[in-house]
Amino acid sequence: MKHSNGAQLFLRNDPAKTAPLSTKKPLTIGKASTNLLCMPQTDGVADHHAVVRWSVGHGWLICDWGSQEGTFLEGQRIRNCRPISDGDEIQLGKVGPVLVFRLAPASSQPTPEPAVKSSAGGNLEFAGQLIPMNQIKFVQLLSRPRYPASFSWWALLSLGALVVLPWPPAFWTLELVVLAGWIVLGSRKEHVLLVTLLDGMAYRHSFANKVTALGHRNGIRKAIGQPSSA
Known part of the structure; x- marks a missing residue:
């Protein structure tokens, strides 16, 4: 020291x-x-x-x-x-x-650099890596269900309820509760920003908010000279 x-x-x-x-x-x-x-x-x-x-x-x-x-x-x-x-x-x-x-x-104190540099020879800090901007081939946003197996669980519980609960009132009450849970879980999505380089290497970072993910994607695309809507 x-x-x-x-x-x-x-x-x-x-x-x-x-x-x-x-x-x-x-x-x-x-x-x-x-x-x-x-x-x-x-x-x-x-x-x-x-x-x-x-x-x-x-x-x-x-x-x-x-x-x-x-x-x-x-x-x-x-x-x-x-x-x-x-x-x-x-x-x-x-x-x-x-x-x-x-x-x-x-x-x-160090002056924070912008998250995305506009110069062709600049770097982008993404997913813990420092990536040369001129090596980025394309950037895309992938949205996928956070709980893809939720429908399978809902169907399984529904079938189980038919066997275990012979009384219609009890079955429909459980069915509604399970259905509500399936709707909530099924609506949640994970938004993954994927940065692919010219050599085929790819880096990804997950966002819970789509608006934030889109903002990062558009900022990177603008910096590398690609249209935001591409």
């Missing part, structure tokens, strides 16, 4: 020990020597424990690497990634060290 005037992490028990953060390169944390922040002799730390990285859309993030010991943000165990703010405390494992996130002064 060393001193840095920018965004950084420091040990709560030894504030003189700091690790600078870069918007260009994630800070990997763990016991293994391949980590940028290597803590080989520290209890509660896994070989590959956590990552602190910069996201265009969300700012600074702390991400757990699926460590058995867990990563805790302000006392709460996290899954995947969570945004962090100035002064937040990150604990590695239940008995591991506590790292404090310190944001750079306002004058030196």
